[in-house]
Amino acid sequence: MLVVFDDPMTKDQHLLSPPVARAQGFYFYDMKTTFNAWFAYTLVFNSSDYKGTLNIMGADMMMEKTRDLSVVGGTGDFFMARGIATFQTMTMEGAKYFRLKMDIKLYECY
Template sequence: MTASALASVICIMVMLLPAYYAAAAAAPAPAPAAYSHDAYRACKQKAADRILCGPSAFTFYLHNTVYNPTVDNKDYFNSVYGLPPNVTWPNPYSFGTTSTFEDPLTEGPANTSQQIGVAQGLWQLNSKVGYTLFHIFTANITDGDYKGTISILGQIREVDPVRYLTVVGGTGDFLGARGLATNRLVTIDHTAPATWTLSFDLDLYY
């Protein structure tokens, strides 16, 4: 190919490129691949038929016992604190303190109630002007009429008698669940090693 012919080809390509990119931009994006999870499809079919995928209301009680080396309760604890915050000034509300927990969940408020699963997650004291805890955890429900996981996050202010967290997802019988988790303090004992019980009343949507 002569130099003049090559120059002509390049000129034609330069002129055609804008039209090519304009057509590509106008073309519709390819449809996403269908999700193949059988349980998901079954749940969506129930939704189309106006049948709930799981319960619309669900309640459980969370029981926490903190590990405290002063009483050495290594045989009966289910939460531990992380390293203290690296501050050198007064920190009256323990801002930055984190706790990891694996708490039993029961169907009733008593410790002796039927256990239906465990809650695994963490909370952090995230306010410098009051006791405010940011919670994020998964409730693993393994016994009872419904089984699966429920993912919950949100903020708890200790001074509030009623607190509201968000249900952001679920699996199993709770697949795709979202909604509101209403939280209340049932009991608390500050005596070492410190224990408390929280209730969670869930309003769920699928």
């Protein structure tokens, strides 16, 4: 199953909080025996604080408490960004709805 998404990203876990970015991309389930997915998406920032994008991709082993995906690039304020996005599942209701907590650490590369 392939899922395409365009979801708001907020600083806290409340759906009605003002978005700081949008997550736009896709994921597909890639295992027959467990819930694992492969993600490729872009965080699009368009606020007074940040402008630009962060590109994130990698395998999401959903049954693990925390998972790391790679930050593979960016534009604008995040030009050529590299780092790690750590996921933690906050809420899951089947395969169609889940809420993730994401902690992003960017590294300085010269």
